[in-house]
Amino acid sequence: MLNEERIRAMTKLAVFEQEHGRENEIASKYYKNDYISYQMIWTGIMTTIAFALGIALYLGLNLEEYLSNMHKMDLIGQGKIAVVLYLAVLVFMLIVSWFLYRKRYRNAQKSLKEYCDKLRELERIYNSERHKDYTKQKQEEM
Numbered sequence: 001m002l003n004e005e006r007i008r009a010m011t012k013l014a015v016f017e018q019e020h021g022r023e024n025e026i027a028s029k030y031y032k033n034d035y036i037s038y039q040m041i042w043t044g045i046m047t048t049i050a051f052a053l054g055i056a057l058y059l060g061l062n063l064e065e066y067l068s069n070m071h072k073m074d075l076i077g078q079g080k081i082a083v084v085l086y087l088a089v090l091v092f093m094l095i096v097s098w099f100l101y102r103k104r105y106r107n108a109q110k111s112l113k114e115y116c117d118k119l120r121e122l123e124r125i126y127n128s129e130r131h132k133d134y135t136k137q138k139q140e141e142m
Contacts, residue, residue, distance in 0.1 A: 005125055009125055012118060013122060016115055020111045020114075023111040024115055027105065027108035027111065027112040028112060030105075039097060043093055043097035048086075048090070051086050051089060
């Protein structure tokens with residue numbers, strides 16, 4: 001016999017998994033500091049690559065000017081400016097990623113808690129069905 005309450009609960013769980021499955025995976029797979037550290041490392045790597053590509057693009061667009069005026073330029077000074085700019089961009093990106101991934105993890109924890117509450121509700125329904133079946137079986141034996 002079909003139990004409509006159980007079917008509704010299972011359907012809600014399935015929809016919730018479709019919508020929040022990735023969030024639940026984050027919260028259940030990682031500790032908070034591990035998740036944030038991992039994402040910050042990737043942010044640092046990607047920021048470094050993006051900065052290097054930006055410098056290469058800038059130099060590529062201004063190559064003629066650099067080659068014709070190279071003997072007049074303070075290359076060490078420009079290198080220092082580039083390093084300071086890189087460090088500023090890197091620190092900024094790491095701070096932004098720390099806040100962003102901390103918030104994502106917190107939201108994932110909330111989502112996982114909600115999912116666990118829905119699972120407990122389904123378990124309650126199953127237990128009440130088992131209790132009814134057990135009670136009915138005992139009455140038939142008497």
